[in-house]
Amino acid sequence: MEHLPRLMKSFGRKSVTKGGPPEFFEVIIAHFLGVDHVGHTYGPHTKYMTEKLNQMDEALSIILDSLDDSPTHECQVAFIFGDHGMTEGGNHGGGSPEETNAALFAHFSPGCGDMSISKDIDGSEGGIRSEEAFRTVNQIDLVPTISFLLGLPIPYANLGGVIPSLLPPHTKAEKIMPIIAAMLALNAAQVWRYLAVYSDTANKLPALDELNEVLLDAVAVYKSALAAEDGAEDSISYREACAKFKLFLDEATGLGKRVWTHFNTFGMIVGAVIVFLSLIFGLPLWYHNSDRQLHIHSYTGSQYFQVAITLILMIFQCVLLTFSNSYINQEIKVIQFSLAIICIMIAGRGAGAGATNTAINPSAAPSDISLLLLLPFCSRISELLISGHGLDPSIRLHFAHSVLCFLPCMSSLAFLRWDLYRRGYSLSKKHALLDCAALFFLALSWIERRSPNPERNGFLCCRIALALLCIGSFLMYLEERVSAHWNRILVNKVVTGVSKLLSFVIAVTGPSTAASSCIFLLSVWVILHVTGKSGLKEVPDNVVAALWRLVIRFTYFATGHACSFNGLQYSAAFIATSEFYFGTAGLSLFLNTFGWEILGIILVVTASALTKRHSVWTWFCFYQLLESFGACVSVSLMRRHLMVWAIFAPRFVWASIFLFLNSLARIMTSNLF
Numbered sequence: 001m002e003h004l005p006r007l008m009k010s011f012g013r014k015s016v017t018k019g020g021p022p023e024f025f026e027v028i029i030a031h032f033l034g035v036d037h038v039g040h041t042y043g044p045h046t047k048y049m050t051e052k053l054n055q056m057d058e059a060l061s062i063i064l065d066s067l068d069d070s071p072t073h074e075c076q077v078a079f080i081f082g083d084h085g086m087t088e089g090g091n092h093g094g095g096s097p098e099e100t101n102a103a104l105f106a107h108f109s110p111g112c113g114d115m116s117i118s119k120d121i122d123g124s125e126g127g128i129r130s131e132e133a134f135r136t137v138n139q140i141d142l143v144p145t146i147s148f149l150l151g152l153p154i155p156y157a158n159l160g161g162v163i164p165s166l167l168p169p170h171t172k173a174e175k176i177m178p179i180i181a182a183m184l185a186l187n188a189a190q191v192w193r194y195l196a197v198y199s200d201t202a203n204k205l206p207a208l209d210e211l212n213e214v215l216l217d218a219v220a221v222y223k224s225a226l227a228a229e230d231g232a233e234d235s236i237s238y239r240e241a242c243a244k245f246k247l248f249l250d251e252a253t254g255l256g257k258r259v260w261t262h263f264n265t266f267g268m269i270v271g272a273v274i275v276f277l278s279l280i281f282g283l284p285l286w287y288h289n290s291d292r293q294l295h296i297h298s299y300t301g302s303q304y305f306q307v308a309i310t311l312i313l314m315i316f317q318c319v320l321l322t323f324s325n326s327y328i329n330q331e332i333k334v335i336q337f338s339l340a341i342i343c344i345m346i347a348g349r350g351a352g353a354g355a356t357n358t359a360i361n362p363s364a365a366p367s368d369i370s371l372l373l374l375l376p377f378c379s380r381i382s383e384l385l386i387s388g389h390g391l392d393p394s395i396r397l398h399f400a401h402s403v404l405c406f407l408p409c410m411s412s413l414a415f416l417r418w419d420l421y422r423r424g425y426s427l428s429k430k431h432a433l434l435d436c437a438a439l440f441f442l443a444l445s446w447i448e449r450r451s452p453n454p455e456r457n458g459f460l461c462c463r464i465a466l467a468l469l470c471i472g473s474f475l476m477y478l479e480e481r482v483s484a485h486w487n488r489i490l491v492n493k494v495v496t497g498v499s500k501l502l503s504f505v506i507a508v509t510g511p512s513t514a515a516s517s518c519i520f521l522l523s524v525w526v527i528l529h530v531t532g533k534s535g536l537k538e539v540p541d542n543v544v545a546a547l548w549r550l551v552i553r554f555t556y557f558a559t560g561h562a563c564s565f566n567g568l569q570y571s572a573a574f575i576a577t578s579e580f581y582f583g584t585a586g587l588s589l590f591l592n593t594f595g596w597e598i599l600g601i602i603l604v605v606t607a608s609a610l611t612k613r614h615s616v617w618t619w620f621c622f623y624q625l626l627e628s629f630g631a632c633v634s635v636s637l638m639r640r641h642l643m644v645w646a647i648f649a650p651r652f653v654w655a656s657i658f659l660f661l662n663s664l665a666r667i668m669t670s671n672l673f
Helices: 004-009 034-042 047-068 128-135 139-150 173-201 208-226 236-260 265-281 301-318 325-329 331-357 366-385 403-422 429-449 459-478 486-509 512-531 541-558 570-574 582-610 614-637 644-668
Strands: 077-081 104-108
Touching: 004 047, 034 047, 047 077, 047 104, 077 139, 128 236, 139 173, 173 208, 173 236, 208 236, 265 614, 301 331, 301 541, 301 614, 325 331, 325 644, 331 366, 331 541, 366 512, 366 541, 403 429, 403 486, 403 512, 429 459, 429 486, 459 486, 486 512, 486 582, 512 541, 512 582, 541 582, 541 614, 570 582, 582 614, 582 644, 614 644
Parallel strands: none
Antiparallel strands: 077 104
């Protein structure tokens, strides 16, 4: 509000501000958010809305008074409109008339001339359909209209039709008709070119031939008007051409609505029903850990509280969250909150029970249970101190990119890898050496990238690291381990495979991931250490599965990822080369985006198999199925929402990919359970 007077002084003329250079504006865009915010918070029929509308009246007075006082040789116009409507509850995003209809008010300065001349064109020469096209104004119609007013080309992908009644005459009445006809002809040519190119290169558009006939008819009438003798500029031919061009533009807009805003409602319902049935039949409560016979699993009275609270939190995170774009954008906060509540709940209950059970069962000591408090603590540390994932370390903007941060973390990872081999948790010594060497060359490549010398890009060291990991993966595939203990074979293979996969993920995500990996492995150790104790089997399996899911999903978001296409870290395609290679770039981007989910699935499956708590894996898959169902329903209901393509649809795509990875793992590991 305070900037409006100064801006209006510089609108269409130079204005010197105190202590600053002269200002000159041809276009001023003022976006007032207050009305929308008040509507969402209090509704449209409250004293707060009245106060906000009065404030908007003051702003409009400043704008309109400035236009009225502008020089008579200048044409200035103000368009006042809303981008959407509002329901009685103060919301929007649906398909009701209250939400999709918005007012448009145009105010012209005296220098624009007699606007009644332009308003005289109503399309009556083209029939009822043409008249309706002239009376209907879509928001996209402002694009070509403003383009003509500014003397700019119409944007290539525009589908709107110019609004003749908003075009100032700037000339005598008898000369305006050819000008408007020419504008509509240019507009029609631009729209047809876009539709024709789209139909040839992307998806074949239906009824394009019929639309072409309408355009050819309009062109024929326009040519007839151009061929008329001088003095016939305002002839019926020009008016008829305007009517037919406007009719073409209206039908082109209708074609776009049918093609690009069409939703298969029946298919959505069928898909949601299929996912819902899978959800019902996959409910883990129907299965017992050992014989998987159909009966309700029995819980003790003390377990019901943990089960109930965890289910409430997971239903909110997996289902209810998907119906709010604000919650989706802040999903990491919801995960942190849920993780903290569950850990505090278990630790608090364990501390109370530990005093009486420690003498009988030392493994149930409260100190073990208190380790769970490390999970929310680690998540907070990760959020506060680690950033810059997916970014080049040469920018030197993040502490996690410094040698003081990633070098100790990489050394810790290498030490841990060697210690696991020394303790017998590895297939062979060569795998541990290859993994440690790969971590060394990755760290060296990041050090080189931080060098001010642009030729030291770290590509060679990164390629060596990736080559070592590929060689190790190939040797692991060829190697057969013979042992009488299947669980020892499973542990060795998992540790070796996870080490290599984690190194790949670190390579494609950048130096910040070194610290994130240390925190992730610490969280994994806490879950394994606490829930693996025999005295702690009183912690229900659904709670254990929730801990796994929350830690894995937090790591995904904490490493700079998001459930949206604009959150993809495309820098992963260029970690070892400045050239783009489709195959390697796609694989790198996939590991960068979904590597943490794959790592988590492997760890959950292995832990469930070794501890013989098979329903932990079942609950883990159930939560993902629950999330997919929620995303399926939400994207169907929100299909007309303003943010459907930016938030709800990508969230559904990500949930579907996560479900695919879970289902694939469930099929591949079915022999373990």
